[in-house]
Amino acid sequence: MDPKLHNSIFLKACRGEATDRAPIWLMRQAGRYMPEFREIRAKTDFLGLCKTPELAAQVTLDAQRILGVDAAILFADLLPILEPLGLKLTYEEGEGPRIHNPVRDAAAIDALRDENPRQSMPFVGDAIRLIRRDLPGDIPLIGFAGAPFTLAAYAIEGGSSRNYIHTKKLMLGDAGAWRALMQHLTRQISEYLNAQIEWGVQCVQLFDSWVGCLSPEDYRDHVLPYVKQAIDSVRGKVPVIYFGTGTATLLELMMQARPDVLGIDWHTPLQRGWEVGAKAVQGNLDPVCLFAPREVVLQKARTVLQAAKGRTGHIFNLGHGILPQTPVDNVKALVELVQGA
Numbered sequence: 001m002d003p004k005l006h007n008s009i010f011l012k013a014c015r016g017e018a019t020d021r022a023p024i025w026l027m028r029q030a031g032r033y034m035p036e037f038r039e040i041r042a043k044t045d046f047l048g049l050c051k052t053p054e055l056a057a058q059v060t061l062d063a064q065r066i067l068g069v070d071a072a073i074l075f076a077d078l079l080p081i082l083e084p085l086g087l088k089l090t091y092e093e094g095e096g097p098r099i100h101n102p103v104r105d106a107a108a109i110d111a112l113r114d115e116n117p118r119q120s121m122p123f124v125g126d127a128i129r130l131i132r133r134d135l136p137g138d139i140p141l142i143g144f145a146g147a148p149f150t151l152a153a154y155a156i157e158g159g160s161s162r163n164y165i166h167t168k169k170l171m172l173g174d175a176g177a178w179r180a181l182m183q184h185l186t187r188q189i190s191e192y193l194n195a196q197i198e199w200g201v202q203c204v205q206l207f208d209s210w211v212g213c214l215s216p217e218d219y220r221d222h223v224l225p226y227v228k229q230a231i232d233s234v235r236g237k238v239p240v241i242y243f244g245t246g247t248a249t250l251l252e253l254m255m256q257a258r259p260d261v262l263g264i265d266w267h268t269p270l271q272r273g274w275e276v277g278a279k280a281v282q283g284n285l286d287p288v289c290l291f292a293p294r295e296v297v298l299q300k301a302r303t304v305l306q307a308a309k310g311r312t313g314h315i316f317n318l319g320h321g322i323l324p325q326t327p328v329d330n331v332k333a334l335v336e337l338v339q340g341a
Contacts, residue, residue, distance in 0.1 A: 004138040005202055010071040011140055014203060014239035014261050016279030016313035022305065023070035024338040025142070026331070027243075028321030030063035030075045033328060037062070046091040050077050053126035060131050064139060066328075067335050071140045071203070072131065074196070076124060078146035078207060081192055082155055084120035085112045085184075095159075102158035104166055106177040112184055117192040128199040140203055143196035145189045147208035147244070148182050148226040149219075154210075155181070164213050171222050178222060186226045190233035197237050204234060205241040205263070212246020219250050227257040241282055245320055251276045266319030270307040280313030287318040290326045290334070297330050298337050305341050 005011065010023040030037055037059050041049060049055050056075045064072040079097050083089050088100040103109055118125070131141055146154070153167045161167070171178045193204050211223065231240050235258070242254055243263025255262060255277050262273045264283035273281030289300045301316075308314035316338045322331065 001202065002137060005140055008070070008138050008140050010315065011202060011239065013313055013315050014241070014280050018312045021341050022308060022314045022316040022338055024316040024335055025069045025071040025073060026067070026318055026322055026335075027073070028323075029067060029069060029073065029331075030059040031322050032324040033322055033326040033331070034063065034066065035328075036066065046077075047080070047089070050075070050080055051123045053123050053130055056123075056127040057130035057134070060127070060141075061134055064135065067332060068339070069335055070339075071142055072135055073142040073205070074124070074128060074131065074144065074201065076127070076144070078144075078151065078209075079154055080121065081117060081145065081188055082151065084115035084117070085188070087112075087155060097154070097159065099155060099158045102166070103155045103181065104170065106174060106180070109177050109181045109184070112181075114184070114187070117188065118195045118198075121192070121195075125195065125199040128196060128201060132200040141201045142203045142205055142241075143193065143199075143201035144205040144207060145192050145196075145230075147206045147211065147242075148185045148189060148230060149214070149223045150208050150210045151185050151189070152178075152181055153213075155185075161210075164210070168218075171218070182223075182226045186229050189230045193230065193234050194237075197234060201238065203239045203241065205243055206230060206259070208242070208244035208247070211244045211250065214250070216249055216253055220253050224253055224256060227254070231257050231259055239280075241315075243282065248272070261313075261315060263317070264319065270304060270314075271311075274311055274313075278313070280315065281308070281311075282315040282317050284317070284319040285334075287320050287323055287326070290318075290322070290330045292330075294330055294333050297334055301334055301337050302341075305338065 009019050012019050013023050060075045156167045239260040241261040242259035245265045248268045261280040261282050262278035264273050266286035270284050
């Protein structure tokens with residue numbers, strides 16, 4: 001790795017090393033709240049944007065340049081990895097992603113294809129190469145994938161869910177089918193993360209957006225082994241961030257997967273990350289507070305920084321992604337505050 005990247009403030013924090021300040025990047029920092037993004041998005045549908053390397057690269061680079069954040073994150077989505085397996089994916093305007101042939105029994109799981117993302121998702125590699133070519137030499141690029149449980153829940157439910165009835169029914173009622181599905185998805189995730197590293201990212205984040213619906217016992221018994229396997233597949237190659245929402249009761253177990261960085265949502269005090277053994281902690285401003293008056297936003301950010309004061313390995317981020325309609329000027333002011341702290 002280029003020394004400028006290796007010694008970047010973001011990667012130093014990922015390694016738990018001392019830095020002059022907390023680095024900052026923001027989940028969904030490229031998104032609909034930016035007029036530049038909306039202009040590009042008007043050229044194609046959401047899936048088309050993800051699959052057009054030049055456009056995905058442009059929105060990634062625009063967000064880093066406009067905000068001046070300390071890392072860029074690849075513009076992509078968690079779910080296109082499911083398409084090559086045989087799942088029919090669409091993004092409905094105002095409703096989010098839908099899978100039209102959800103996987104709810106052993107026969108459907110057995111019918112899933114086994115595709116290498118290097119061949120089935122070349123557009124991601126093309127986007128990474130374009131981004132890395134034009135990104136400043138000291139700004140790392142973050143790649144990502146959905147974690148095994150979150151991808152399984154999408155595949156089973158077919159869309160968003162409040163109670164995850166179909167997912168938990170399969171998980172608790174058919175151990176063999178659940179194991180087969182999780183093993184299949186974990187192989188895909190591991191290959192995908194490794195491909196992104198080969199294509200040129202300097203860090204990867206595993207998003208477990210829906211895992212907070214589980215009890216600690218169910219997470220330990222039915223999910224943790226697969227998270228460990230995915231993280232182990234890239235261990236020592238680049239830092240791994242493991243992030244979930246609603247995970248206050250799961251943090252100790254999540255750390256058993258040995259991520260380099262533990263992502264904390266806004267429901268959980270930031271210091272809990274270090275208390276459960278993380279060397280580096282990412283988070284955790286409530287993204288909705290960005291709608292408040294600017295001075296309130298800045299005071300909330302100072303509270304997060306104060307919670308990390310005296311500790312190494314803090315990466316400032318939101319507790320989830322930036323929401324549409326978020327005032328851009330508040331986001332810029334947040335970045336300026338953290339970088340000036």
